[in-house]
Amino acid sequence: MRIGELARTTGTTPRALRHYEQAGLITSRRAGNGYRVYDQAAVVRVRNIRYLLDVGLTLDDARAFLPCLDGDMAAAPPSEAGLRIAFDRLAVLERRIAAQTEARDRLAGALRQATGRNVRTVA
Structure with a gap:
């Protein structure tokens, strides 16, 4: 999916997604036309990043949770x-x-x- 679709699906902005990518929290590949393309797993990862930010953590804090960002963070112990x-x-x-x-x-x-x-x- 392209950046706009990921932004709409996760309730964030393309700018925030580029920021998360620059911080090393999400990754994309480039399509032939140069557009960023994200896989479906990015939806869960971005929602988890948003969860961490919403509870008051920073992007630097979220980096420590990289191994957990692809699961259900809110329900995990x-x-x-x-x-x-x-x-x-x-x-x-x-x-x-x-x-x-x-x-x-x-x-x-x-x-x-x-x-x-x-x-x-x-x-």
Whole structure:
């Protein structure tokens, strides 16, 4: 199948598919006209990549799951390596959230001080 069909089938974009290919997560062959052609197995692989990205992992994280990308990742029991990657990513996200919360609170405080108005923040 060509890149547009794979994009439609998997709910992604051709640009994202080219990015996954550049990252070494999927492969294609070139047709005589130069178009990228993917086999049917790419559908499962792309859906698994999307699953990993949707739960908060990065493409670099997903690379560690290469041996598993062709199966049913959502239903498979997690491996120790996979759990370690997920826990590490969760720690990174928690640190980012804490830093953003601090920045929001400093900005709200500065606005309160500058305007004398109570600034409402979403907690």
